[in-house]
Amino acid sequence: MIFERSTAEVLAQLDELRKADAPTEGGHLLSYVYDPGVAELHEVAAEAARKAQPLNGLDPTTFPSVAALERDLIATARDVLAAGVPDVVGSVTSGGTESCILAVKSARDTWRASTGSEARPTLVVGSTAHAAFIKAAHYLDLRLRVLPVDPDTCRLRAEDVAAALDETVALVVASTPSYPHGALDPVAEIAEVCAAQGVAVHVDGCIGAWVLPWWPGAEDRPAWDLRVPGVASISVDLHKYGYAPKGVSVLLYRDRDRHRRQWFATSAWPGYAVVNPTILGSRTVMPIAAGWAVSQTLGRTGFAELTGQIARAAEQVHKAIDGIEGLRVVGDPIGPLLAVAADPDVGAGRSVDPHRWADAAKDLGWTLQPQPGRTQSDGTTLPRTTHLTLTPVTERVSVELCDALVEAADAVRGVPGAQAPADVVAAAGQIRQEDLTSDNCAAVLALVGLEPGGGLDGPLAEVLALIEALPEPVAERLLIEFLARFME
DSSP states (O other), X not given: XXXXXXXXXXXXXXXXXXXXXXXXXXXXBOSSXXXXXXHHHHHHHHHHHHHTTTOXXXXXXXXXXXXXXXXXXXHHHHHHHSTTOTTOEEEEESSHHHHHHHHHHHHHHXXXXXXXXXXXXXXXXXXXXXXXXXXXXXXXXXXXXXXXXXXXXXXXXXXXXXXXXXXTEEEEEEESSOTTTOOOXXXXXXXXXXXXXXXXXXXXXXXXXTTGGGXXXXXXXXOOSTTSTTEEEEEEETTSTTOOOSOOEEEEESSHHHHHTTOXXXXXXXXXXXXXXXXXXXXXXXXXXXXXXXXXXXXXHHHHHHHHHHHHHHHHHHHHHHTSTTEEEOSOOOSSEEEEEEOXXXXXXXXXXXXXXXXXXXXXXXXXXXXXXXXXTTXXXXXXXXXXEOOGGGGGGHHHHHHHHHHHXXXXXXXXXXXXXXXXXXXXXXXXXXXXXXXXXXXXXXXXXXXXXXXXXSOSHXXXXXXXXXXXXXXXXXXXXXHHHHHO
């Protein structure tokens, strides 16, 4: 066969394109990727994915290996997250967002079946719940009730959940931990008040449920998974601390009927019978096979060893931040996530703005993740922070990382945090929804220095300040326009 280009040329071009990417190995990117620092795991995942490359997860009766892989992954997750609980079943999905959406769909349909109503039920979440649940409510047309979290601990309070329950609530979400601050919601307390009202609880363990079982002190903490009465479902991503390639997640349910309500089936067309456990029809099996291979290779002992590395790194990094004048770790995080804010007890001349700090760290070769501050519905505020996701490889570079965090703080100590231009904020408050056209949004982006189609190579502090200050519909529409034009 004659090819227009040689495979060597094509792969060389891909290598050239990859040079612009943030480093995915080595521990310098503290979000988005989960590097175990073990070459053998990368290799077994890649080889397993290659073997599964031609398969289609659409029909496991045609490709029984797909069913076998999924059975093993679900059984492994059940052993870790539902030990001793009978009749736990589940599905493998394409990632945390799909798991969250399916859990909400199941809850919506279960609520409708039990009430006999086709009305819009309510989804209750804390303000730190993952944005995937906002997306789920949007896609599935549920009312969204967002509760404030404790501003000191960043945990959802059971008493607030109890006050929010009524006959329209189909599901309450608890996080273990929440992504923004690494805080564990009190699952048992929340599930108890929900069970008293007959409301199901979903535990979003997408980022933490595959590391917390092995975290130091796990045996002394209250249960937070399907062992807790009242928890109906739990999600966990294997492409995070299961060290599989994107995207593979597991969604477990306490009972079969609730699980079946996430499925879709139709015989109302002349083609093949469509029966899908997930949102996707045709779907790749490559990440499923890779996740299976990694979990089979590591086993509980391997996961425990890697978790130990993360825990030691977290202790070192936490201690280093505690020693930096002008910064503080938010709340009392348990697990691999840290959020860092300015220390309010330090005078302005010695304070460190976390977004300026993140920009300074990036200049030193370390990519942290700035997060905007937010005023909650009860008037309390969650401060602007910078997020760090720690992985096993972090332990190897922890000394270098801690030195960089100190140096970055020294470079920006006393520098005021970024503030959105007052005239831009005032003008944004007058924008009508119908005026948020693509061209108008592009013009606004250019006005504030975010050239449409350009990248984010400069400081992020000013961008985060805009997100904090602009009305949410305006900020969201501008973000869509920026990223859409970047992709174009």
